[in-house]
Amino acid sequence: MLRIALSRLGTAVPSLVGVVIVTFLLTRVLPGDTASYFAGPVASPEAIAQIKAQLGLDQTLPVQFGRYVSDLARGDLGTSLGTGQPVLREIATRLPASAELTLCGLLLAVLVAVPMGILAALRQGSWVDHLCRVLTTAGVSLPVFFTGLLAVYVFYFLLGWAPSPLGRLDAFSSAPPAVTNFYLIDSLLAGDSETFLAALSQLALPALTLALFALAPLARITRASMLAALDSDFIRTARASGLAGRTVVVTYAFRNAMLPVVTTLGMVFSFLLGANVLVEKVFAWPGIGSYAVEALIASDFAPVQGFVLTMAILYIALNLAIDLLYGLIDPRAKAG
Amino acid sequence: MTDMPAEAFPLPRPSATGNLLRHARHVLAGNPVTAFSFLLLLFLVGCALLGPSLVPYDPQASNSMRALQPPSAQHLFGTDQLGRDILSRVVAATRLDLGIAFFSVALVFAVGGLAGVAAGFFGGWTDRIVGRLADTIMAFPLFVLAMGVVAALGNTVTNIVLATAIVNFPLYARIARGEALVRREAGYVQAARLCGNGEMRILLTTILPNILPIMAVQMSLTMGYAILNAAGLSFIGLGVRPPTPEWGIMVAEGASFIVSGEWWVALFPGLALMLAVFCFNLLGDGLRDIVDPQRRT
Numbered sequence: 001m002l003r004i005a006l007s008r009l010g011t012a013v014p015s016l017v018g019v020v021i022v023t024f025l026l027t028r029v030l031p032g033d034t035a036s037y038f039a040g041p042v043a044s045p046e047a048i049a050q051i052k053a054q055l056g057l058d059q060t061l062p063v064q065f066g067r068y069v070s071d072l073a074r075g076d077l078g079t080s081l082g083t084g085q086p087v088l089r090e091i092a093t094r095l096p097a098s099a100e101l102t103l104c105g106l107l108l109a110v111l112v113a114v115p116m117g118i119l120a121a122l123r124q125g126s127w128v129d130h131l132c133r134v135l136t137t138a139g140v141s142l143p144v145f146f147t148g149l150l151a152v153y154v155f156y157f158l159l160g161w162a163p164s165p166l167g168r169l170d171a172f173s174s175a176p177p178a179v180t181n182f183y184l185i186d187s188l189l190a191g192d193s194e195t196f197l198a199a200l201s202q203l204a205l206p207a208l209t210l211a212l213f214a215l216a217p218l219a220r221i222t223r224a225s226m227l228a229a230l231d232s233d234f235i236r237t238a239r240a241s242g243l244a245g246r247t248v249v250v251t252y253a254f255r256n257a258m259l260p261v262v263t264t265l266g267m268v269f270s271f272l273l274g275a276n277v278l279v280e281k282v283f284a285w286p287g288i289g290s291y292a293v294e295a296l297i298a299s300d301f302a303p304v305q306g307f308v309l310t311m312a313i314l315y316i317a318l319n320l321a322i323d324l325l326y327g328l329i330d331p332r333a334k335a336g
Numbered sequence: 337m338t339d340m341p342a343e344a345f346p347l348p349r350p351s352a353t354g355n356l357l358r359h360a361r362h363v364l365a366g367n368p369v370t371a372f373s374f375l376l377l378l379f380l381v382g383c384a385l386l387g388p389s390l391v392p393y394d395p396q397a398s399n400s401m402r403a404l405q406p407p408s409a410q411h412l413f414g415t416d417q418l419g420r421d422i423l424s425r426v427v428a429a430t431r432l433d434l435g436i437a438f439f440s441v442a443l444v445f446a447v448g449g450l451a452g453v454a455a456g457f458f459g460g461w462t463d464r465i466v467g468r469l470a471d472t473i474m475a476f477p478l479f480v481l482a483m484g485v486v487a488a489l490g491n492t493v494t495n496i497v498l499a500t501a502i503v504n505f506p507l508y509a510r511i512a513r514g515e516a517l518v519r520r521e522a523g524y525v526q527a528a529r530l531c532g533n534g535e536m537r538i539l540l541t542t543i544l545p546n547i548l549p550i551m552a553v554q555m556s557l558t559m560g561y562a563i564l565n566a567a568g569l570s571f572i573g574l575g576v577r578p579p580t581p582e583w584g585i586m587v588a589e590g591a592s593f594i595v596s597g598e599w600w601v602a603l604f605p606g607l608a609l610m611l612a613v614f615c616f617n618l619l620g621d622g623l624r625d626i627v628d629p630q631r632r633t
Contacts, residue, residue, distance in 0.1 A: 018472030022481075026488040141614040143564055145571050146587055146606035153594050164595065274479025278568055282591060293572045296487050308484040312476045 008323045012316050019312040023305055024068050028061065077309070078302030082295060087306035091288050095310070096181030097168055098287030102276050104184075104203060105210025106268070113215045114261065117222025121230060122249065132219050139216025144275040148209040148282035155205060162205050163198075165283040173198040206283040213275050214268050221264040222257065229257040259330055266322050273311050370622030376615040383430040393421035395428040395581045404598055414600035416589065418579075422600060425581040426608045432582050433612065436493065436575075437562035440500035441555050448505045449551050452512025457520055457539050466513070470506035478503040482565060486574045496575035500565045504558055511554055515547040557620030560613040567609050583609040 059067070071078075077087040120132035155162040163170050168183055176186035176195050183199035229235065230253050238248045277289035284290070288307055295303035365371070388395070393411075399419035407414040413422035455466035473481065485499040519525060520543075528542045567584030569575050576582040578589070583605040590602025 014468075015471065015475040018468070019475050022472060022476070023484070026484050137614070137617070141560065141610050141617055143567055143571075143584075143587070143606065143609050143613070145568065145591075146602070146609065149587065149591055149594050149602050149606070153597075153599050157595060157597050157599075270477045271479075273477035274482075274568075277479065277483070278571060281572055292483065296483065297573050299487075299491075301487065304484060304487045308476070308480055311480040315477050316475055 004327055005324060008320055008327075011323075012320050015316050016313070019309065019316065020069065020072065021065075023309045023312070024065055026308070027068075027301060027305055028064070072309075077306035080295065080303045081300045082298050082303075087302050090291060090303070091306055091310050093181075094286060094288045094291050097285060098276060098280065098289060100182045100184065101203065101206055101279070101285060101287060102210065102272055104207040105276075105279075106214055106272060108207055108211035109214035109218055109268075110265075112211065113218035114222050117219045117261075118226050118249075118254065118257075120219070120223045121226035124227075129223075132223060135212075136216040136220045139212055139219075142212070143278075144209060144213045145278040145282050147212055148206065148279050151205050151209055152282070163201050165205065167284050167286055168202055169195070169198055170202065206279050206285060209279050209282075210272060210275060214272050217264055217268055217271075218261065222261050225257040225260040226253060229253040232256075255329065259326065262322060262326050262329060266319050269318050269322075270315060273315060367622055367625070369618055370625075373615050373618035373622060376611070377619055380430060380434060380612055380615060383427050384434045385431070387427040387430050391421075391424035391427050393424040395420065395425040396579055397421075404593070404601070406598075407600055413604040416586075416601050417593065420579075422586075422604050425586060426583070426604050429581040429583050429586065429605065430608070430612075432493075432576065432580065433563060433567065433584075433609070436497055436500070436566045437559050440497045440562050440566070441504070441559055443497065444501040444504040444508050444558075445551060445555055447501070448508030449512045449547075451505075452509035452514075453516045453539060453543060453547065455509065456513035456516030457543055458535070463513070466509055470509045473502065474506045479565065479568060482569060483572075483574070486569060491574055493575050496566050496569055499569070500562050503565065504562065507558065508551070508554065512547060512551060515550055516543050519543055519546060553620060553623045556616055556623055560616035560620070563609065563613050563616070 075088050077091070079086055080090065083090065116128060116132050116135075120126075120129040123129060152162070152165050156164060169175060173195050176183060176190045176192055176199075179186050179189055184196060184203065187193075187196035187199055230249075235248060235253055238252050243252075276287070277293060279285065280287045280289035281293055288310060292304055292307035295301075295307070397420060399415075402411070402415050402419040403417055405411055405415040405419075411421050411423065413426060416422055416425070451466045451469075455463040476484075482499040482503050485502055486495050489495040489498065516539075525538060525542055528538050533542070566575070567582075567587075570582050570584035571588045573588070576585055578585055586605035587602045587609070590598070590600075590605070593599075593601045
């Protein structure tokens with residue numbers, strides 16, 4: 001198992017190199033003079049030249065790249081112009097908020113999409129099948145920021161069930177003692193049910209919005225691959241051998257149908273990480289997405305670069321995890 | 337077909353365009369959903385082409401006396417915070433939203449399609465370079481990469497088009513590569529080779545026309561994603577700038593009024609966005625069923 005994990009890790013290296021090169025290139029094609037931007041509008045030519053030297057912009061591209069990589073290796077992602085804080089620290093403090101939201105959204109989507117896809121495949125033409133079709137069509141057509149706003153209107157303004165869409169906690173609660181920085185887990189660890197409920201009620205709408213978005217491709221692929229599995233010879237054999245319907249569906253069909261679903265999870269993650277940015281903006285969620293959006297509007301490039309890099313590394317790590325999961329589900333993949 | 341009795345075709349021999357139209361009608365009649373999406377497409381294209389000259393009010397004209405009015409007979413979709421007519425703005429925005437999506441898809445269709453066909457047909461170094469490029473783009477969450485590209489290249493509509501094209505590149509390159517690979521040794525390609533055609537000529541005149549239908553389906557399927565991507569970018573404040581009417585921006589402007597109950601400011605541009613994406617998804621699915629029935633899920 002360890003050897004397989006290492007070889008999978010090896011396949012992630014080219015992606016990582018590509019990601020570092022692209023994020024480097026993104027800064028270098030920046031139109032306009034970065035140095036004069038840093039120096040401000042009234043800087044003298046000498047001041048600009050000094051800043052240029054300080055930033056290493058007077059060096060050749062390969063030298064600059066070397067510098068960029070060595071900075072990265074030391075965990076230096078630059079400093080935000082807007083806040084004056086190191087980008088790495090800000091991203092590290094904001095990442096748990098984004099991770100909590102994205103993971104809850106994904107979990108919710110999987111918990112709904114997989115059973116629904118299976119039921120839709122088992123009972124073709126039933127109401128579950130129709131519901132599945134409606135949700136998958138709606139889910140891919142709805143802009144995630146629009147669903148989020150609709151949810152706010154219905155559940156906050158009309159029904160009053162949800163708290164105001166402003167961040168991870170309302171003004172009356174204080175953050176639980178930091179252990180994982182996931183408020184749901186931390187408040188449970190501290191035994192503080194009041195904070196847990198407050199955090200949960202803030203999280204519910206954005207997580208639901210993300211889940212609806214991720215639901216569509218997952219339900220669609222679950223239904224399709226479950227149909228394909230149920231139609232195959234080994235299921236016929238299993239049924240002919242007199243195995244119980246439950247065993248046939250769960251042990252035989254489901255396990256085989258899971259493989260394409262796990263592959264699709266990778267793609268869903270790519271979409272979710274992007275959608276996360278939009279949802280964070282709608283719900284004023286203090287994650288790395290809204291950090292990047294604020295920086296983008298202010299043309300503050302270091303945070304954006306750090307954000308793109310962090311997201312790409314996260315995505316590569318997630319794909320790696322999915323690869324390993326695939327190996328666990330399908331023993332045949334281990335050989336390859 | 338040639339030895340059919342003449343009575344079977346009492347009509348005069350139809351022209352080529354007549355044939356095409358009849359075939360299209362036959363296909364659409366058998367598939368009402370595709371027919372519906374086709375009508376929707378005609379409506380959207382009509383709005384994009386004629387919309388700005390049909391709308392009841394100037395989409396940019398503000399009128400502070402009539403700010404934030406709910407939908408009424410005068411303003412069917414209500415007015416926004418500056419008193420602009422939302423119906424006029426939603427219709428006028430069609431051209432920009434569809435335009436951005438269309439040009440980005442056309443660009444990636446040309447560049448990604450050609451790169452993919454070349455990779456599949458020639459193999460070797462071409463294949464490795466195109467493959468590596470596609471893999472690198474795929475290593476990023478796509479919307480995040482689009483944000484980074486727009487941030488780096490500058491905050492303009494052209495760069496939104498470019499960024500949307502870049503994130504779609506791997507998809508087009510892969511599909512074109514796969515289709516070209518399958519056809520590389522096909523009988524008709526060998527025949528063309530045997531007739532003394534050069535490799536480049538075979539690529540452009542034999543392989544490319546054969547994979548065009550599949551690529552066209554892909555175009556329709558990615559139009560929806562391109563619209564969402566571009567609207568998402570302008571929702572977070574990239575690309576299109578106010579007061580230009582654009583659906584993403586209009587939803588963003590309406591976002592601050594949702595919490596105080598003025599739902600119409602964000603709802604109508606959002607619905608328009610949804611309708612456009614829905615239309616292209618349905619159309620793409622329908623076209624795929626016609627062109628490539630085996631891929632149906």
